[in-house]
Amino acid sequence: MGSVRCLREGPSATSMSTPFNLVARLTEERDRGAIVWLLNIGAEKYWNPVQPGVVDRGEDRIVGRVEEMNLLLCREQDILILREMPDPYYLDKLREWGFSIPRRIRVPRQSDSWTPISELVLRDVDLLTELAKVAEANDDVWFVPYAVTRLEEQIAARCGLRLAAAPSGVNAAVNDKIANREIAVALELPVCQGRVCGSAEEIGQAYAELTEQPPYFDRVIIKEPFGASGKGLYIVDGPDKLRPILLRVSRFAKSNPQAQWLVEGWYDKQADINYQLYVSEDGKVDVFSIKQQVLRDTVYIGSRMPVELGADAIDRYREFGEAIGKHLHAIGFTGVAGIDSIITRDGGVIPIIEINGRFTLSTYISFLERVIGDAKVFSRYFKVATDEPVDFRAVCEELERERLLYSRDTGEGVLVYTSGTLPTVKDESSGKYPGRVFTLIVARDWERVEEIGSRLESLLDSWQYQLT
Template identity: 40%
Template sequence: MSFDLLRHIRENDEYTVIWLFNIGVEKYWNNNVFTVKSAGDDIVVAHMEEMNLLITRQQDILILRDEPDVEYLEEMRNFGAEIPSIVCPSLKDDDKSISEIVLEDKSLTDRIKELCRNREKVVFVPYGVSSLEEKIAQKLGVDIFGPKSADAIRVNDKVYSRRFAIEHGFRVPEGKICLGYDELCSTAGEYLERFGRIIIKEPHGASGKGLWVVETAAKLKSTLLIIKRFYDISEDREWIVEQWCDKLTDLNYQVYVGEDEGKPHVEVFSVKEQRVNGTVYTGSVIPPSFDEKIVNECDECGRIIGEELYTEGYRGILGIDAMILSTGELVPIVEINGRFTLSTYLSFIPNRCKEVTDKIFASYRKVKLCNGDRYINIVNKLADAGIAYKDRDGVFVYTSETVNSNRTGEYGRLFTLCLGGDESRTDELDIKCRQIIE
């Protein structure tokens, strides 16, 4: 039986998956994004890796930078997670990506090979695939599940997304793909005058970077200065300018592009409502609250996108961002992400959680930590307030090292699932959590 990632996560199988949460992989796909760094943020982002535990199986191997908190692992187990073999590198370097560290740490790869020694079916599944992850797979002597790095580079491009949408007759906001800085400036000025509010997109940004919502001439001027200062503005560089659309909501749907005995296996396995603050994601509603008609439309569009990419040789996960306009119409492609997204790890909670709940609101927020704060302090605060998760209701914290003050310093990031009977309850829990924690 060939490897099917969805089957492995949903039902289990005889495979051992070696997981790697290599968030930030996009920096190896292109060099255009240059930004002001935050050492604190980088450490927090590096430790979001623990959310991979939401989809692991007991026979799997998970590579983490650091050993998770013991109390956290117990909470995850109680929630329904299967804790795999966790391997951590002896090399600790916050300035290096986890993939760089894995490639440098021979004792780590030797340990992984030893764990896999008597296992016939092993596959490597990273968050995203660049040449580094391809080297890791070679070093471990296992197959990789995911796109070829060249396909990942091609697909993870907002210009690709817009062109794909137009070529396939999907609804898109009015906009233009600009070539070079001069055309960007003139188009942005013209569109701002026409529409009053626009969005400028650098094709390769992630996590909200490289996106600018502009509604005044002054803001346009400062945005164009930022672009000139921090980005490659060569004449052959492409940019996108689009009308900013009034919308009801953002959404994300996940598409699996695999193969079963030589035939395509394309499946839309999750549709979520996304809450967004400006251009930055803040949370997901599962299941979504919008019309079944929209879910069906996502299913159809996802299938078309997946089948097309299958014929182009793509294999792996697609995380597709979309939006519902204020008219109720779906814009099915805002961006195609040819990799895992944070939303991917949340997609199987209804399937894997020990006690099924009707509604989940998954979110994250920046939190100020006191000296010595750890995961259990946060959980205790929620328990003292009577909202810690229990009996299908409450707030569950699903990463620990992102709220470990010894690791992150003063500011961490709290990842929560608010679980309850309906959306008013999950919203209530989220508000209470915010009041307690902030």
């Protein structure tokens, strides 16, 4: 590593006079500077090391390839680091649809499907040297990973890159669900009824209080402090489901006496709302991309954009976001944060269900207007398992046959925005080809979105058995 220089003393006076703002760089300042992008999904395991349990290598391979979502944000002058070079047909299609493909896409030497991408980068001296030369030649180069752990800090230090985000310790603290509740309380925002528990006995007591006292919740959710994509969340709708969770908690607490869990009532909802923040180093807070999320229980499956809320409700969310962003800045946080909230059945708003002090999958679809214009969009992903491999070209050809493929001329259709997650690798245990199809269903009105979405769902259902 001797050939790669250390972090420079600090940014130049010019860069300090105009703090980096990611939202501006992706909108009105798209020609300015360069960004090194890295989608290091799975950062939670570095913030809160725990036993991974059962490892599904096929699932891990698919999750790793969501890295291609970064292409929805990139500019031509940027550098994108991926674990695998994208399908050329996929890149050509994104260009045709209006996305900017970076001139420099880099893959670490000796890359594989399972090693965390940042570890792969740190092993590649040539790649680190190239990034260092880029940083040396240009004062306006920024490193924007999905999340910041000690690994991304090491990459920045070895290459002289400036991280457009808070230190890893701050990121970890902000991603703590119990700390999220404490932030809401400190800001005097409404919170879900419930409490923090430190033992199986306390969880049992909290469950009884929530289900046996007004307002008599039918279901209760138990949350571990860290987790993503629905992991570490347990929805309990009766004593039979509670017992095995209490046994698991008891075993864990014996070796982790400081462990805590959050137990809250499960609310009937009008809507799940996600809103994104960008907190600049100077404390400026941009609230952007307010979306209605579509969840299956606790797992995100898509978003509807633009959100169908009245102007007053949108203004309230902007006020919530600005207050939360200022609080985050005060505790040292900068960068992107995605906040999940709910509107309850009676119209009440709980502004913080959880804060992700990092990018979320929703962040990557937050700046589509430049490409698709003023349209209605339903982002939706599907799990599929096919009998034959289905690559990006095959998906597009199938959609085109069904007259479903997105067209810039008509401004509607289905836009598939990753290729590496598609079912192209066989799972030897099942004999199937598992994958994820990430789509944007685009039209000028919601009725047409529903129509296209229904046809798409029927088509993908048929893939569970054979390639049509």
